[in-house]
Amino acid sequence: MTNRQVLVVGGGAAGMMAAGQAAQNGATACLLEKQERLGSKIAISGKGRCNLTQAARAADLIQAYPGNGRFLQGILHEFDSERLRQFLAGYGLETKIERGGRVFPLSDRAEDVVRALSGFLRENAVRIQYRQSVREILVDDGRVCGVRTAQGVIPGGAVIVCTGGASYPATGSTGDGYALARMTGHTLIEPRPALVPLRARESWVKDLQGLSLRNVTASLWIQGKKKAAEFGELLFTHFGVSGPIVLTLSRTAGQAVSAGEEVILRIDLKPALREEQLDARIRRDFFKYTNKQFKHALEDVLPKSLIPVMIQLSGIAPDQVVHQITREERKRLVNLLKALPLTVTGALPIEAAIVTAGGVNVKEIDPKTLASRKVAGLYWAGEVVDVDGITGGYNLQAAFAMGYRAGRAAARYVADAR
Secondary structure, three states: HHHEEEEEEEEEOOHHHHHHHHHHHOOEEEEEEOOOOOOOHHHHHHHHHHOOOOOOOOOHHOOOOOOOOHHHHHHHHHHOHHHHHHHHHOOOOOOOHHHEEEEEOOOOOHHHHHHHHHHHHHHHEEEEEOOOOOEEEEEOOOOOEEEEOOOOOOOEEEEEEEOOOOOHHHHHHOHHHHHHHHHHOOOOOEEEEEEEEEEEEOOOHHHHHOOOEEEEEEEEEEEEEEEEEEEEEEEEEEOEEEEEEHHHHHHHHHHHHHHOOOOEEEOOOOOOOOOOHHHHHHHHHHHHOOOEEEOOOOOOOOHHHHHHHHHHOOOOOOOOHHOOOOHHHHHHHHHHHHOOEEEEEEEEEEHHEEEEEEEEOOOOOOOOEEOOOOOOEEEEEEOOEEOOOOOHHHHHHHHHHHHHHHHHHHHHHHHHOO
């Protein structure tokens, strides 16, 4: 019995999927979770709604992983978003597709995702041990033989590490897997924040705290060259900016700032209008408010809280009568509306990130099984691996797909090892 036991370390998306798949494929599976509940990070994801995947073909999914997407190619083809949705439906969780292809539970409750996965574990008789913090993976003659926890040794013929990264430590993701990787001779790509809010130098962002802008474009400029752009929602904070489009750009922005490069974020507040079209729109508004003060002439084009900031940055006196505004001043305003600049000074720390970039080097993991190339019977899945995607459900999809493959592979391994 012992040599057929698969030990799964970590009860998140990858771990719950891996344990259930191992048991469903003939192994005795034991899931070790250091907290008192499973799926803590799932439960808070998507503001409690859980954007669990992206409605796209596997080939399109792969393009959304700036961190080693090619490593996931076969993994995502085997267990893509459609298979994930079908799997969850089998455990009572219906899903829906929202704007941008984002997939959520029909109930809008992230807890229902955890409930469905828990049902999968119960159906397959997975043994769950809570408050079990794994301190060491035991290896004998190059093969896994169990783990050591604070409570003692737990024997097993295979171990799947699904401990997550180092983001949101309150959910249990405190980088435990990185220590286990080093102990077992694996190379660790330095963990760093991905999908994280950005800090800005400009003091006026504090005045806009809480302002959310939809349907804007943010472009990332590094050393004077445009590197990327994203369209969607942006949120101002007391320290800078957040929101889906900022999170997607944050990986590149953070790396550039760390390298000492100049990073500017330019926000196009009116991306649907070309510059000449926007200028015509402003001229119409100025004609409408021709005898009013400038501070009262922007109400049709900007959110109220943004108007004082734009007036300040435009250099146009707020009390100036609109018909006295010069062509050059109007052009300056149009340029601001099309490219409001923010100087990025860095990203928030890794603890504030939604996802961790870095982790166990994919060169030391067999993508066909997710088995370690260094220790027989050891598997890696989820955020602990150096794989990360953009925002939109891609990271949870990767975790589920990796757990699916690792669990099945570990079950085959212990069966063959009899």
